[in-house]
Amino acid sequence: MTFIRKNLATLPAWDPAILWYARGIAVMQQRSLDDPTSWRWQAAVHGFGPGNLEPGDPVIPPTAEEDYLSQCQHGSWYFLPWHRGYLSAFERIVRAAIASIGTPEATAAAQVWALPYWDMAQPAWRLIRAEFRTPTLPDGADNPLFVTERRAGFETSGDVGIAANGVSLDQMLLVPDFTGSSSGGGNGFGGAATDFHHNPGPAGALEAQLHNYIHGRVGGAGGFMSDFDHAGLDPLFWLHHCNVDRVWEVWLARNTAHRNPNVAKWLTGPVDQKFTVFDETSQPWPFNSGQMVDPLAAPLDYSYEDISDPLGGTATPANLKAFAESATAPTGLKAMFGKRRQIEVLGANAPGVTLGSGRNRANLAFAAPRKTGAPGLKGLLGAKPKAERLLLNLENITGTQRGLSYAVYVNLPDDGNPATADRHFVGMLNLFGVERASQPDGDHGGNGLSVVYDVTDLVREDGRTLAKAGSLAVDFVPEDADTPDDAAHVGRISLVRETA
């Protein structure tokens, strides 16, 4: 049977999809931490640390912790498939929890219940719904959908300051390739090729933008959602990730050139540690990316109410087509000597910029491209690139403050006109995970976050291939007026030209 995941925003108040979600969670919350179908275990699968333990908790054996907890994949091309498997197991566990209530109503509800998704397409949809801000259920019982650990002020109107340009899908849906680069090239829709990667890193467009932004906006400086280890304790987390998963389907459906990776490393990896979560029967359920590509296949068994294209079929820009995953990959000797892509750093600002409470600017001079030929051997033989994109790389972003986001602009004039600002807006810099990524003793040496924006249209003159030197001004404007000084630091800003 295919379960239908519906749009949370269009459901009536206390729709069964919401009410039974609450009741299912209530059942799970009664279970002990060491029960893998418990609410806290499910959150711990995403992230787990000493801060997650409460007095009287059972001991989790270290090997079980290593194998099953703190598994979330971020800064990786496994971000989307891992979260899909995680979400599916959770959905089945909630469904079983609803059924376990045992009443005829619960049994009937469990037959059709599926996670709703939290779409942000319209302004009213960006408010946290009343059901998630009310301490009690309609029958007067405690409401497990209500948690206080969210951005301050959410209780009254549900407004946590989610801005339209923070949740816009326009840019990410135009990204032609799934697999990103960790070396300065495009970040792809799905992220860079990695092995098991439970830490922030160079994230794909969907993760870096919509995903990270909502984590930060809902969680704020001290809430659950802005912290890896606690995010899953907010019921909104699951509905947000359901929407992220839906956008993956939207991206695939809107253009036949958009494809998932078709390489063994993605389909069957990671090599070192396989993905395993527990299912509704408390049995380990191992999965890989290859099993996550079709939501209709068992045991996923779901589809979305709406995966229509919000861009109305807007074509992929001509300069990006050759970057698509479906572009013919070279084989044999061509793969050895004929690189598909090449990057060239045109300019960099290595002191970077400290991000504080006001508008923060960094200037960057860039040179004219020197690698004018196509990548690899064919370029040496005189061929020209088929495609070009100009990428603004923000690297080594470090900080300790959670829940921050900055609007990033290139060459923003000071005319105060919002329409002008929109034209110069390149993306939202979301610092979800920055405090973890900045720890020198972490698994990645405190590299910080990395973000890539396509700024081709803002840098090229008259839409033509870049041929001249120039300069950029990069502005960072904090989303929140109360953003502290020295909130974060961008270690290096560079303009990279990638050709294919």
Added chain:
Amino acid sequence: MSEALAALLRWPVLAALLAWLGLAASPGLAGLPTLCGSLLGSGLAAANPELLLALNPPGAILLAAALMTAAMMLPLQLGALGHIANRALRHGWLAQALFAASFTTVWIALLVPLTLLAWLAELALPEALRLAIGLVLVVLWQERPAKRRALGRCHARPPLGATPAALLRDALVFGAAMARWCAQASGPAMLLCLLIGGLPAMLAIALLLGYENFVSGRPIRLSRLVARRWFGPQLNFDTNAAM
């Protein structure tokens, strides 16, 4: 397969292959020490330090340490070297060379005392005991949080300067820092390598270090291997404890 072959064409891998060839050919090269070789373990050399030094002049020790670094450690720096190459506006090759030079220099400075330590162990301890001590040292170190932290630092990719001078300076510093963390992460394993001696041991340890660096990202730990082998993935925790 061709992509894997393409990866082998990168210069650090080629340099490592040459170093392996150099080490394999070392017994036939005049003056090369028997680093990781069988002669160190001979009773004649062990009983006579002067003979040992005569067989292993300082220059040869340095050369062997350089070859060992190039063979075992340089391939581990593919990511770091790629980081430099992909961020250099100009002089990327020179920056990589400076990184490699400072990395190798620090490693040589560390390998020399390790070699002397291995010699002392040769002189003072029976073979079985010194190998046991080396093995226990490695096993214990692999379990330590400090090992994991050092391995994490081996994946650090700092911001690199935008101007040529700043880039070259940063590459030098980066190489030395990576050598330091790499040595902290794998120093005991390198000592064990010196104690065991022989190319097969070097190769085996190099592969294990490569697995840690490129695949796992976490230390290979005996406790984890034993727990998984003997107790299975679920161990003893009751999955239905509260149901």
